[in-house]
Amino acid sequence: MFPTSTQCKYWMFGSEEELNKLRERANQKHIQIHGRQMNDSVKYEFFLTPEEEKIMVKRYELHLRDFCKRFQPPMPRCVVGTSFHYFKRFYIHNSVMNYHPKEIMVTCIYLACKVEEFNVSIQQFVANIKGDREKATDIILNNELLLMEQMNFHLSIHNPFRPVEGLLIDIKTRGSLHDPERLRPGIEHFLERALLTDAILLYSPSQVALAAVLHAASKLQENLDSYVTDTLFGEDGRGKLEDLIDAVRGIRSMVKMADSTPDRNQQKMLDKKLEKCRNPENNPDSEIYKKRMQAILDEDDDLYNTISAQNHSMDSSALNMSIPASPEVA
Amino acid sequence: MDDFTCPRCRTSKFQNPSLKMMVNVCGHGLCESCVDLLFLKGSGACPECKIPLRRNNFRVQLFEDASVEKEVDIRKRVLRDFNKKEEDFSSLEEYNDYLEEVETIIYNLTNNIDIVNTNKKIEQYKRDNREQILKNKGKLGKVEYELEELLEIEKQIEEARKKEIQLEEALIDELMFSNADAQNILDTFAQQAQQAKEEKAKQPPPKVTQFSTGIQFSRQNHASFLPVPTDEGPSYSYKPVTFPTDGPRPPSDEELIERDFIKHVRSESEQERAGGFKSTIACKRALQDGSHGALPFQENTGSTLRIIYYV
Numbered sequence: 001m002f003p004t005s006t007q008c009k010y011w012m013f014g015s016e017e018e019l020n021k022l023r024e025r026a027n028q029k030h031i032q033i034h035g036r037q038m039n040d041s042v043k044y045e046f047f048l049t050p051e052e053e054k055i056m057v058k059r060y061e062l063h064l065r066d067f068c069k070r071f072q073p074p075m076p077r078c079v080v081g082t083s084f085h086y087f088k089r090f091y092i093h094n095s096v097m098n099y100h101p102k103e104i105m106v107t108c109i110y111l112a113c114k115v116e117e118f119n120v121s122i123q124q125f126v127a128n129i130k131g132d133r134e135k136a137t138d139i140i141l142n143n144e145l146l147l148m149e150q151m152n153f154h155l156s157i158h159n160p161f162r163p164v165e166g167l168l169i170d171i172k173t174r175g176s177l178h179d180p181e182r183l184r185p186g187i188e189h190f191l192e193r194a195l196l197t198d199a200i201l202l203y204s205p206s207q208v209a210l211a212a213v214l215h216a217a218s219k220l221q222e223n224l225d226s227y228v229t230d231t232l233f234g235e236d237g238r239g240k241l242e243d244l245i246d247a248v249r250g251i252r253s254m255v256k257m258a259d260s261t262p263d264r265n266q267q268k269m270l271d272k273k274l275e276k277c278r279n280p281e282n283n284p285d286s287e288i289y290k291k292r293m294q295a296i297l298d299e300d301d302d303l304y305n306t307i308s309a310q311n312h313s314m315d316s317s318a319l320n321m322s323i324p325a326s327p328e329v330a
Numbered sequence: 331m332d333d334f335t336c337p338r339c340r341t342s343k344f345q346n347p348s349l350k351m352m353v354n355v356c357g358h359g360l361c362e363s364c365v366d367l368l369f370l371k372g373s374g375a376c377p378e379c380k381i382p383l384r385r386n387n388f389r390v391q392l393f394e395d396a397s398v399e400k401e402v403d404i405r406k407r408v409l410r411d412f413n414k415k416e417e418d419f420s421s422l423e424e425y426n427d428y429l430e431e432v433e434t435i436i437y438n439l440t441n442n443i444d445i446v447n448t449n450k451k452i453e454q455y456k457r458d459n460r461e462q463i464l465k466n467k468g469k470l471g472k473v474e475y476e477l478e479e480l481l482e483i484e485k486q487i488e489e490a491r492k493k494e495i496q497l498e499e500a501l502i503d504e505l506m507f508s509n510a511d512a513q514n515i516l517d518t519f520a521q522q523a524q525q526a527k528e529e530k531a532k533q534p535p536p537k538v539t540q541f542s543t544g545i546q547f548s549r550q551n552h553a554s555f556l557p558v559p560t561d562e563g564p565s566y567s568y569k570p571v572t573f574p575t576d577g578p579r580p581p582s583d584e585e586l587i588e589r590d591f592i593k594h595v596r597s598e599s600e601q602e603r604a605g606g607f608k609s610t611i612a613c614k615r616a617l618q619d620g621s622h623g624a625l626p627f628q629e630n631t632g633s634t635l636r637i638i639y640y641v
Contacts, residue, residue: 002623003574158619166620169613172594204623206577233578233625240625 002204006154011089013201022092024050030095034279047277052270053096059262060101061087061196068109071128075118077191081159082112084195089151092201098279099143106136107143115155139284160191160200163209167232175227177217186216193258199251207244211251334394336361338368338377351391354383357400357440359391401440408436411456413466490530497523577624580617586610591617 002008013019027050035043048056064087068080086108091101106129113120122140126133148155164187171180190212194200199208210228217224229241280286334351335342341361343349350362358378360368368374369385376383393399412432419425438448456463501519505512586592587610595613602608 001573002619003576008623162616163620166616166618169591169594169616170620173589173591204576206620206622206624209620210624232621244625 002158002206005156005158006152007085007156007158008204010152010154011085011201012204016198016202019092019198019201020050020054023053026091026093026095027053027097030097030279034097034277048095048097048270048273052273053091055262055266056096056101056270056274057087057091058196059267060105062262063102064105064109065192065196067105067128071109073120073124075113076116077161078157078159079109079112079116079118081161081191081195081200082116082157083109085157085159085200086112086147086151088198088201090147094150097274097277099146099282100274100278103139103143103284104147107140107147110140111144111147111155112157115157135284158205160194160205160208160212163206164191164212166206167209167213170232171213171224171227174231175224177222177224177227182220183213183216186219187212190215190255193255194251196258197254199254203247203251207247208251210244211248211255214248215252215255334359336364338364351396352388353391353396353399354388355400355403356381356383357397357403359396360388397440401436404439405436408432408439408452411452411459411463413463414459415466415469416472418462418466493526497526575618575622577621580614580621583610583614586613586617 013022027048031038031043031047035047038046061084064083065080068075068083083105087101087105090099090104090108110122110125112118113125122137126136126140129136168180168183171177191208194208194212203211214224214228228244233241233244280288281292283289334349336349336351337358338360341349341363351359352362352365353359354376356376356379358376360377365385365388368377369383369388372386373382373384375381391399393402409432412428412435414428416422416425419428435448435451438444497519501515504515504519508515581589581591592610592613595609595616598607598609
C-alpha cells in the first residue's frame, strides 16, 4: 500500500527545487562546520559547490548501475531500484564531502540486498569488489547503521516494477492493444533510466510505471491514451487527469535528460578536489579516522578498567583491609 | 508434669527422661517408642478409643492435657473453613454470633457431643459459603495486618539503632588504633553523625494509615479490590477501516476471476497453493500497486501546489 507507506509520507518531495534546496543546505552545513575560518570568496575554491556535489552523486549513480549489472550472482531488479532509493535519500541530507559516495554506494547495495531478501553473504558481496576486500568489508559494515539512521530507518521501498506488471495485466484484460508483451523492452529501458533521475523522489511508483508504459507504447507507434483516460481511470479520475498527464509528461522529460554523458576531465578534477576537502574523520585512510576507531576501542577498555577498579575498591573496603593494588588497576 | 506416663507401656518421664509423648487427632497420648511399634505399617487403631489413625498425623505433645491438643487440632481444621473476618459482617453483633457458633462447633467436636449433626453443619456451611471461603483463604484479617505493620515499624527502629551503634564503635576503634589527632577524629565523626541525622530527616515520614479524624484508609485498600470501573459514554461501534488509495479502485477478488484478470498471471504451483498463496493474491497486488497513488495525492496538502518543471 503505497499511500500509507513511509515512502509516501516522508520521502516524496514536491519539486526539484525543494530537493536542490535540501541538498544545498547539507552542503552549507558541512562547510560551516569544517571551514569556519575560511573567507566566503575562497570557500568554494577548496570545498565542492552544491552543483559539483550533484555531479559527483550522478556519476556514482552510474557506477551503482554498472556495479549492479555486473554483480554475481545476478540480482533482481528490485534490489537495484531499492539501492538507488537509498543512495538518493542519503545524499539529500548529507554532503558528499562528509561521506564519500564510493563507500555509501556499496553500503546501499548491500543493505538493499538484505531488505529485498536477496540473500548474499558479505564475503560473496565483496567478491564483486576490486581491491582490498577486507577494507571494503569493514567500510560496508561500519556504514550500514549510519545509512539506516540517515534514512530514519524507513527501509521499505515501493519500486515501479510491480505497478508495471499490474498495468500490463490490466491492459491485457481490458485494453485493446495487440500483444502488450511487446512493450517490455521499452519499459525496462525507460525504468532503468528513470532510476538515474530524481523522478523516483517526486512521483509515485505507479505514475513512473504508467509513464514507462506510455513511453514504450509511443515508441511502438501505439496509442494508449483512450485506455488511460476511459478504462483505467474512468470516473474515478475525472478532474484529476490533468495532474496525472502533467506528472507523466514531467517524468518523461526528466528521463529524456538522464542520458547526458559526464565530462571526463571535469570528473578527474572533482575527484582531486574531493580528496582534499573530504572530512578526514570519515576517511578510512586518514590518521584521524584510525585514531577515532582506536579511541572507540580504548573507550571500551577504559570502561572495563574503571569498573574493575571500582569493584576492587569495594572489595577491599568491605574486607576492611588494604590489599596491594592489582596490576590492572595500576 | 513428671507424672506423664504412656498409657500403653506405662513408661513415665521419671523412668525415662528422654520420653517423648506423641498425640493424634483423637487426643489420646502415646509415647514415641509405642508409636513406632504400633504404627509400623503406617496406620492402625488408637489403643484407647480404637479410632483408626495414621502414623503421619502424630505430633509431639505440647500441652500437658492431651485433650487440649485435640482441641487445637480441631480448631485448626474448623477455622480453615470458617474463615470469615470481621469486615465480612455488617454489625458487630452478627460477627459475635458467628464466633459463638464456631466455638460451639469446636467444643462439640472436642467433647464428642452430637458429632454427626455437627459434622453435617460444617458440610452445610462449606457448601453454602464455598466462594467466600476460597476468597478469604489468601487474605489477611484486620488483626494480622496490624501485627504486620507493628513488626515493620519495629524492624525500622532496630535498624536505626544498629546504625548508631556501628558509628559509635567505629569512633572508638578509630580513637584506639589511629595515630591521627584525637580532636580531628572527633570532628569528622561529629560531622558524619550530623549528616546521618540530616538524611534521616529527609526520609519520608512513616506510612500514614489514619486521617486526622481517625478514619483508616490504607487497610481497606489492601483488603479489597478496586471497584470495577464502569464504562460511561457511548458504546463502541465498529467502523470498517478505509485506506486511502489515491487512484482508481482496483478490482475486487470476485472481479479478478469474473473478468479474466487472472488469465494473465502464472497460475500457482501446488506447493504455493498449499501455503495459501493463490495467484489471485499476486494478481491483485500488482493491480493495486498499479493504481494506488497514480492520481497524485488527493488528500495531501501538496497536491494543488505541485509544479511541473520540465514541460
